Amino acid sequence: MTKLGFSLALLILFCLALGTVLYAIKARPVTKLFVYKTTPSGALYLEALYPAQQAPERPAILFLFGGGWVTGHRQQFLPQARFFASRGWLSVVADYRVASRHGSTPQDALADARDAWAWLQSRAGQFDIDPRQMVLAGGSSGGHLAACMASGCGTAPLSPPPRALVLYNPVLDLVAARPQDGFSTGEMDLIRQMTAEERERLSPWRAPGHAPGHHSGRAASQPLCELPIPRLLIYGDQDPLYRHYLTQPCGDAGEPQVPLGVATWEGVGHGFFNEPPYTRQTNELIADFLQRSGRLNPQAPQRDAANANRP
Secondary structure, three states, rough: OOOOHHHHHHHHHHHHHHHHHHHHHHHHHEEEEEEEEEOEEEEEEEEEEOOOOOOOOOOEEEOOOOOOOOOOHHHHHHHHEEEHHHHOOOOEOOOOOOOHHOOOOOOHHHHHHHHHHHHHHHHHHOEEEEEEEEEEEOOOOOHHHHHHHHHHOOOOOOOOOOOEEEEEEEOOOOOOOHHHHHHHHHHHHHOOOOHHHHHHHOOOOOOOOOOOOOOOOOOOOOHHHOOOOOOOEEOOOHHHHHHHHHOOOOOOOOOOOOEEEEEEOOOOOOOHHHHHOOHHHHHHHHHHHHHOOOOOOOOOOOOOOOOOEEE
């Protein structure tokens, strides 16, 4: 090869590498941080990841982290948020108060999560999102908050409701919570500080106030199994919370045309979705479930999300 030919080859390789880098930078979601609420303990933030390609009235998804209402941070769900932003969604991860940093209760966390949702929904025009196409997702205690927001838990359920609900190994029943089910000492302390009525009210599995003849004066709730929105529950089959779910699974309750998916992964426990390869696998499953439930996501692979057992 001549010196000129070698130089041209190097130039071509450099241009190809530069193009790859520039494409990656352009495709990377733009991230912006917002204060959505100020509490006596300080400001609470949500982080919005904008898709690279602008589109009017795009869908949005809000993620609520786990940590037993004691610890945790919004960054837990950044990998999932990046995945959905890469597919055209506005992806949002939000903070809420936790006991270790704010001396707060699960009730405080629930109030914060509701405020984050309301803040985002009220700014649909600013974020170029369709407020009717907002999905709510959460893991563990964040899944508890998401389920409570959708079902009411003694307060008015979100209106309009989320387009769909995605729950990663959620806490659904505070009445039956036990240390042997994986609850830490700090988590059990928070639950024991509640009255029996509060534990029942904050259990989206039970939804007190929904049964006929119940006149507590509270806003009517609706059990998770009967919610008229698509729901996807994701568990590792070694998770004690999954074993508890099996004692009272959602049957034929609710509207038959509304999808209810329960996906399990074999041989893994609580929080497995935070680690590879499960993060990618659960992301793809969720994208497919939302597509099949009427949420446009043309890049999602075809796979059956309902009652799926994953390797």
